[in-house]
Amino acid sequence: MKAKAGAELMHTHKSYWPVLKKLIAAELVHAMAHITGGGITDNLPRVLPKGTGAMVEMGTWPVLPVFTHMQHIGNVPQDDMMRTFIWVSAWCL
Numbered sequence: 628m629k630a631k632a633g634a635e636l637m638h639t640h641k642s643y644w645p646v647l648k649k650l651i652a653a654e655l656v657h658a659m660a661h662i663t664g665g666g667i668t669d670n671l672p673r674v675l676p677k678g679t680g681a682m683v684e685m686g687t688w689p690v691l692p693v694f695t696h697m698q699h700i701g702n703v704p705q706d707d708m709m710r711t712f713i714w715v716s717a718w719c720l
Contacts, residue, residue, distance in 0.1 A: 632693055632696055632697050632700075635693040636693060647659075658674035658675075659674070665710055666708075666709050666710040666711055666712060667683055667709050667710075668706065668709045668710045669710060671683070683709075685705075694708070694712055697712075
């Protein structure tokens with residue numbers, strides 16, 4: 628990784644608001660979560676109806692190199708990465 632992790636994390640993120648705004652206006656969004664803690668592991672079940680579940684298929688979306696780099700240098704287990712960092716933009720339609 629050419630840039631340092633801290634510098635990489637300071638870059639402006641992509642805003643999904645224009646797309647979200649259209650989906651919300653069209654009443655296509657049933658749930659959303661701004662994942663700041665708990666990651667996918669703890670937050671995804673909160674937006675699902677009782678008695679349902681979801682299958683998260685690792686490797687089906689691009690992971691930014693900075694996350695892979697931090698996992699490697701910090702020797703962070705995969706389950707901790709899933710609870711700590713945003714690894715996916717999930718839309719519940």
